[in-house]
Amino acid sequence: MSENSLSTPELDDILADVHEELEAGASADRIDQIVKAHPRVRDEILAFAAEWFASDGSDLPDDEREVGRTVAGHNELLERFWQCVAPASENPFEALPTEGLQALADRCRIDMTILRQLVRGLIDEATIPGKLVAWIAEATGARVADVWSYLSSPMAAAADYFAPGGRRTGNKVSFAEAVRASNLSADDQVFWLTHLDA
Amino acid sequence: MEVAVTPLLGKSKEGKPHTRHPAVEAEIEAVLEWPLSKAFALAAEGRLKPQTLVYLMRNCRPNRPTPEYDALVVAFLSRIERSGDQMTKGLSERDREWVDERVQGKVLEWIAEDRLDIFEMSFKTGAERLYLNAIAAMRLRRRTEVSREDMVPTDSEATGEEIVDALTFAQNRAMPLAEAKAMLSQLLEKLTENERRAVFYAYEMGMTDDEAGVEMHCTGRNVRYLLQNVRRKALGEAKSARTGARERVKP
Numbered sequence: 001m002s003e004n005s006l007s008t009p010e011l012d013d014i015l016a017d018v019h020e021e022l023e024a025g026a027s028a029d030r031i032d033q034i035v036k037a038h039p040r041v042r043d044e045i046l047a048f049a050a051e052w053f054a055s056d057g058s059d060l061p062d063d064e065r066e067v068g069r070t071v072a073g074h075n076e077l078l079e080r081f082w083q084c085v086a087p088a089s090e091n092p093f094e095a096l097p098t099e100g101l102q103a104l105a106d107r108c109r110i111d112m113t114i115l116r117q118l119v120r121g122l123i124d125e126a127t128i129p130g131k132l133v134a135w136i137a138e139a140t141g142a143r144v145a146d147v148w149s150y151l152s153s154p155m156a157a158a159a160d161y162f163a164p165g166g167r168r169t170g171n172k173v174s175f176a177e178a179v180r181a182s183n184l185s186a187d188d189q190v191f192w193l194t195h196l197d198a
Numbered sequence: 199m200e201v202a203v204t205p206l207l208g209k210s211k212e213g214k215p216h217t218r219h220p221a222v223e224a225e226i227e228a229v230l231e232w233p234l235s236k237a238f239a240l241a242a243e244g245r246l247k248p249q250t251l252v253y254l255m256r257n258c259r260p261n262r263p264t265p266e267y268d269a270l271v272v273a274f275l276s277r278i279e280r281s282g283d284q285m286t287k288g289l290s291e292r293d294r295e296w297v298d299e300r301v302q303g304k305v306l307e308w309i310a311e312d313r314l315d316i317f318e319m320s321f322k323t324g325a326e327r328l329y330l331n332a333i334a335a336m337r338l339r340r341r342t343e344v345s346r347e348d349m350v351p352t353d354s355e356a357t358g359e360e361i362v363d364a365l366t367f368a369q370n371r372a373m374p375l376a377e378a379k380a381m382l383s384q385l386l387e388k389l390t391e392n393e394r395r396a397v398f399y400a401y402e403m404g405m406t407d408d409e410a411g412v413e414m415h416c417t418g419r420n421v422r423y424l425l426q427n428v429r430r431k432a433l434g435e436a437k438s439a440r441t442g443a444r445e446r447v448k449p
Contacts, residue, residue: 008307009311009313012308012313012331015327015331016316016327017211019323019326019327019330020210020211022375022376023323023376025374025375025376025377026374026375026376027371027372027373027374027375028371028373028375028402028403028404029371029372031375031403032371032403043338043413044334044335044338046399046403046413047334047335047337047338047413048330048331048334049375049398050334050395050398050399050413051330051333051334051337051395052330052375053375053378053379053394053395053397053398053402054391054392054394054395054398055285055326055329055330055333055391056284056285056383057284057285057322057326058281058282058283058284058285058322058325058326058329059283059284060277060280060281060283060284060322060325061322062247062248062249062320062321062322063247065244065245065246065247065248066243066244066245067244067273067276067277067280069276069279069280070272070276071272071275071276071278071279072279072298074272074275074276077271077272077275077302077306078263078268078271078272080302080306081271081306081309082263084306084307084309084310085259085309085310086310125234125260126233126234126235126266127233127235128233128234129230129231129232129233129234130229130230130231130232130233130234130237130258131202131230131231133230133234133258134202134203134204134230135202137202137204138202143204143257144202144204144257144258145256145257145258145259148234148257148258148259148260149259149260149261150261152260152261152262152264153260153261153262175233195231195232196232196233
């Protein structure tokens with residue numbers, strides 16, 4: 001048997017199921033059943049189960065947070081990473097009707113001025129709280145990753161990205177400054193500024 | 199409005215949605231209160247749970263490389279590499295390099311296909327899956343004989359007929375493999391990985407020595423050697439246990 005018998009994602013799915021079953025207490029008979037259900041990848045399943053049986057597993061538990069090392073060849077790995085991830089091209093605000101913008105702002109506890117600044121890339125994205133990104137995603141029906149990707153995209157920050165001296169935040173303001181300069185209620189201002197070291 | 203932590207979209211084979219541990223959910227909620235640059239920095243420094251690091255990496259990827267986000271990716275890949283240390287320690291340097299490269303290639307594939315749910319559920323399990331996957335692939339690819347030094351019993355007196363079969367427990371195919379594995383670890387603490395693999399194929403999967411040899415890419419005779427070694431070690435453990443028990447009841 002060879003891996004070519006099935007696509008890689010299909011084989012990965014089968015091995016993920018085998019792993020789950022082994023961790024949950026599968027017997028040898030159960031592994032036999034799985035092998036019979038997927039005869040084309042019999043060898044891969046048996047080899048995976050044999051390694052699981054023979055291995056003591058990783059000695060790095062999830063509650064140990066620091067690993068104290070940097071992966072070898074990290075620059076090359078980063079290049080490969082950026083080659084394999086497709087940039088998001090969706091503009092989560094594009095499909096919103098103009099009359100929906102005020103409702104969106106209200107729902108996210110910001111005002112129209114802040115919303116406009118966000119969409120135009122006038123707020124330094126590094127200062128935006130994660131929960132605002134999550135709320136915008138929920139309100140627009142977009143994925144959080146797409147909202148964040150849009151807010152931090154070269155399109156939203158073009159003027160700064162192509163500046164001769166390299167990317168600068170230029171005239172951008174921090175989210176905290178935008179909140180302080182806004183007409184938000186005192187409650188809403190406190191709500192945002194509490195966690196922003198403002 | 200509550201903070202919306204993006205739910206995991208994957209499901210188990212039984213259709214049960216993947217979920218994070220409540221402590222992980224709580225940490226993500228807390229982290230989303232902060233500016234993302236601060237969250238990235240803390241995650242990259244190893245001050246947040248590894249599952250939170252993966253959440254940020256998946257959900258907050260910018261449209262272009264940034265130093266803050268890149269540090270997060272490097273922290274993720276570094277943790278994966280560190281997770282495999284114990285699992286690859288018995289391999290030759292050449293095999294370890296092959297496995298590490300395979301793991302890196304596979305994890306980049308999984309990132310591209312957004313298949314990282316398991317890492318938000320349990321980073322350790324996700325990393326183990328990657329390494330088991332790669333080591334199994336390495337063994338299938340190598341198709342070389344198991345090193346002979348691992349197999350030749352050092353004690354020629356121990357023949358299969360003379361010793362008590364201390365491994366009868368391992369022949370109960372209805373027993374969960376995890377239980378058999380735990381008993382093996384407890385009873386036979388010094389089995390090599392090849393010996394454990396021989397136990398898996400011969401005792402657990404019920405294969406003949408020759409069939410197990412095909413799976414392990416060695417001869418049936420080599421498998422017999424491995425199993426003889428296992429029996430000898432099991433017998434040694436049993437003898438020690440009996441000796442220990444006798445000593446304990448001495449006046």
